[in-house]
Amino acid sequence: MEQTEQIYPKHKIFNSNILKLIAIIAMTADHLAWAIWPGYSVNPAALTMHIIGRLTCPIMCYFIAEGYRHTKNLKKYIGRMFLFAVISHFPYVFCSFNYIDPLSFIPFAHGSPFNQTGVLWAFAWGLVLIRVHDSKLNVLIKTLLTFLILAVSFPADWSCIAPMIILSFWNNKGKFAKQMLLMIFWVFVYALVYFFVLDKIYGILQLGVCLAVPVLLLYNGQRGRFPKLDRFLKWTFYLYYPLHLTIIGLLLYFGIFPIF
Numbered sequence: 001m002e003q004t005e006q007i008y009p010k011h012k013i014f015n016s017n018i019l020k021l022i023a024i025i026a027m028t029a030d031h032l033a034w035a036i037w038p039g040y041s042v043n044p045a046a047l048t049m050h051i052i053g054r055l056t057c058p059i060m061c062y063f064i065a066e067g068y069r070h071t072k073n074l075k076k077y078i079g080r081m082f083l084f085a086v087i088s089h090f091p092y093v094f095c096s097f098n099y100i101d102p103l104s105f106i107p108f109a110h111g112s113p114f115n116q117t118g119v120l121w122a123f124a125w126g127l128v129l130i131r132v133h134d135s136k137l138n139v140l141i142k143t144l145l146t147f148l149i150l151a152v153s154f155p156a157d158w159s160c161i162a163p164m165i166i167l168s169f170w171n172n173k174g175k176f177a178k179q180m181l182l183m184i185f186w187v188f189v190y191a192l193v194y195f196f197v198l199d200k201i202y203g204i205l206q207l208g209v210c211l212a213v214p215v216l217l218l219y220n221g222q223r224g225r226f227p228k229l230d231r232f233l234k235w236t237f238y239l240y241y242p243l244h245l246t247i248i249g250l251l252l253y254f255g256i257f258p259i260f
Contacts, residue, residue, distance in 0.1 A: 005048050010162060014219040017067065017233050021061050024240055026055035029156035031095070035257050040199040049207065054208030055215060057119070057158050058165065059181055062216055064123055065169035068130050078131070080238070081124035085117070088242040092118035092157070107155060114198070116155035120241060125153040126166030133167060161190040180213045199213060 014022075030053020036044035064081075071077040096115065107116045132145045150160035168182035187209045195203025251257050 010061070012218050013224075014215070014218040015222040016063055016222055019215065020063060020233070020237050022215065022245075023056045024218070024237065026052050026059075027241075028054065028244055029053055030056065031248055035095070038093055040202050042201060049221070050202070050205055051211070052206040054206065055212050057162060058187075058209050058212035059216065060119075060123065061126065061162055061165040061183070062169050062179075062219075064166050065130065066068055067169060068127060068134075069173065074131065078124065078127050081120065084238050084242065085120035086125045088118040088120050088245065091242045091245035093253070095245040096178065097251045098249065113155055115157050117157070118241065118245070119157040122153045122156040122158050122160070122162035125149050125156075126163035129163045129167050130170045133171070133190055159190065161186050176217065179229040180216070183212075184210060194219055 029049040031044045032048035033041075037043050041047075067077060068074070129146065129149050132149070133144055135142070138143070145222045149163060153163050156162070164186045165183050168186065169179050172178045172182065184207075186207055189204045191206040193203075194206055204235070246256075
């Protein structure tokens with residue numbers, strides 16, 4: 001792992017904790033919109049909340065790439081990501097499909113290759129993809145492993161696009177404009193699939209990731225200002241994903257959410 005530090009202008013105001021808080025707030029808005037307005041609703045409030053939700057993936061992908069650079073124990077970092085990916089699978093399916101059936105938690109039980117598990121699965125494989133490209137393996141092996149990783153991550157939320165964004169961020173550290181252009185390129189590919197396979201409006205909506213560019217531009221390269229708070233937030237970010245999905249799932253299951 002390369003430890004070269006990037007130089008961040010002093011006027012940049014957001015540390016990683018603030019940006020991650022923005023990401024989880026945006027994610028919550030997105031998931032609440034799916035719960036309140038299920039399906040591809042054209043309700044203006046739903047569309048607005050989904051657009052806000054497009055902030056989440058770029059920000060989290062960016063900090064996964066940053067985390068690879070700065071982690072003291074890569075094996076523990078990757079293991080932690082996969083652990084929470086597995087844990088999160090169950091609340092993700094419960095929240096998405098809103099019924100409790102042991103068979104429903106089996107991937108592909110719902111007849112679609114898309115969105116079979118949570119985004120943490122794609123994020124975890126993004127870390128593995130960086131590790132492959134950061135190794136001394138020959139080009140052919142790296143290429144084969146890349147396609148294998150993309151295939152394994154394909155069924156997750158954000159599919160194999162998330163690992164490619166993570167790799168693009170890591171490969172181009174210190175080149176912000178190139179990082180953002182590649183991120184937009186990969187999301188454009190995702191948007192095309194969404195447009196032609198799932199829903200045209202929601203395909204275009206994916207390009208809302210562009211909103212993350214000015215937000216990430218304000219990153220100051222720091223984790224936070226208070227070490228104890230930083231450690232607390234580290235676990236909060238991991239736990240929040242399965243916890244908020246469980247809460248939304250329960251609200252749906254018991255009919256507490258208004259459905260428009």
